[in-house]
Amino acid sequence: MQRFDQVVTVPGLPNVVHPPPPSSDVPPPLPLSQPPSVPPPPSSPPPLQQPKDSNLQASVSCPHHQWQGTLSKSGVHYCTIYAVREDSVACKYSTTLSEPADWPARLDVTKRTDIQHVKSTFSNTPRHKREVCRLLPSTTNDQRGIQDFISYLKQRDCAGVIKIPAGKSMGSRLLFILPYSLDTCSLLAIAPHPAECLLALVLPKEINTEQA
Numbered sequence: 001m002q003r004f005d006q007v008v009t010v011p012g013l014p015n016v017v018h019p020p021p022p023s024s025d026v027p028p029p030l031p032l033s034q035p036p037s038v039p040p041p042p043s044s045p046p047p048l049q050q051p052k053d054s055n056l057q058a059s060v061s062c063p064h065h066q067w068q069g070t071l072s073k074s075g076v077h078y079c080t081i082y083a084v085r086e087d088s089v090a091c092k093y094s095t096t097l098s099e100p101a102d103w104p105a106r107l108d109v110t111k112r113t114d115i116q117h118v119k120s121t122f123s124n125t126p127r128h129k130r131e132v133c134r135l136l137p138s139t140t141n142d143q144r145g146i147q148d149f150i151s152y153l154k155q156r157d158c159a160g161v162i163k164i165p166a167g168k169s170m171g172s173r174l175l176f177i178l179p180y181s182l183d184t185c186s187l188l189a190i191a192p193h194p195a196e197c198l199l200a201l202v203l204p205k206e207i208n209t210e211q212a
Contacts, residue, residue: 067100068138071149071198072108073160079145080138081107083200085131090189094128099202102167109160109177118159118176119187122201132188135177135198143196150198153179163205172205 068082083100092098122130137146153160160177178184178199185192188199 067103069103070106071135071146072106073149073152074110075108077145078149079142081135081142081146081198082138083133083135085133086188086190088132088189090187091127091130091132093131097169099131099133100200101170103164103175107162107175107177109162111161112153112156112158113161113176115153115157115159115178118178118201119184122176122203123187125203129204131202132190133200133202134190134194135200136194137196146196146198150179153177153198159201164202174203174205176201176203 066082066084068080071078071081083103085098085100135146137143162175162177164173164175166172178201180195180197180199182192184199188201190199
C-alpha cells in the first residue's frame with residue numbers, strides 16, 4: 001500500500017508592526033476637563049441695616065441738623081418725633097449754626113404759656129435770635145400721639161414750654177411748642193404743609209414767658 005505524505009503549506013502570518021514608543025518631545029494628552037459650572041442667579045441683596053444710634057440726642061446728618069427724639073408731657077410719653085428747621089425769611093441765626101442743635105433726647109413739656117403771648121414775643125425778638133422747626137411723627141404709629149398732643153394744646157389755647165440747656169455749640173434757649181394753624185404759618189412765614197405737625201419756636205433763654 002503506497003503512502004503519501006501530504007504537505008500542507010501554511011501561509012505565513014503577516015508581520016505585526018508595533019507602534020513606536022512615544023517620543024519624549026510629544027506632550028502627553030491633556031486631561032479631560034469639565035465645562036465650568038454656571039453660578040446660580042444672584043439673589044436679592046439683603047436690606048441695608050441702618051446703624052442704631054443709642055444716643056437720640058445726636059443729630060441725624062442732614063443740611064438742617066435734623067433731630068429725632070420723644071415727646072412727652074410731665075413724663076407721660078406721647079410719640080416719637082423728628083424736627084426739621086424751616087426756611088423762613090422771618091428768622092435765621094446770624095451764625096452758621098441752626099436749629100435743632102443740642103436738643104435733649106426727650107422733649108418733656110412741664111410748663112405751658114399763652115399762645116398769643118408767645119407769638120407777640122416772637123415778633124418782638126430780633127430776627128437773628130429766633131428760629132422755627134417743624135415737629136413731625138417719625139412713623140405712622142406716632143400719628144395718633146402727635147394728634148393727641150395737638151388736641152391738648154388747642155383745648156387749653158396754650159403752647160408747651162421746654163428749657164434747652166446750653167450744649168456744645170449753643171447756649172441755653174427756650175423751646176415753645178405750638179399746635180399747627182394757618183395763621184401761625186403765616187406769622188412765621190413758612191409753608192403751610194405738611195399740616196399734621198407741631199410748630200416749635202426757639203427763642204433766647206432770657207425771655208420770661210412760662211406759666212405753670
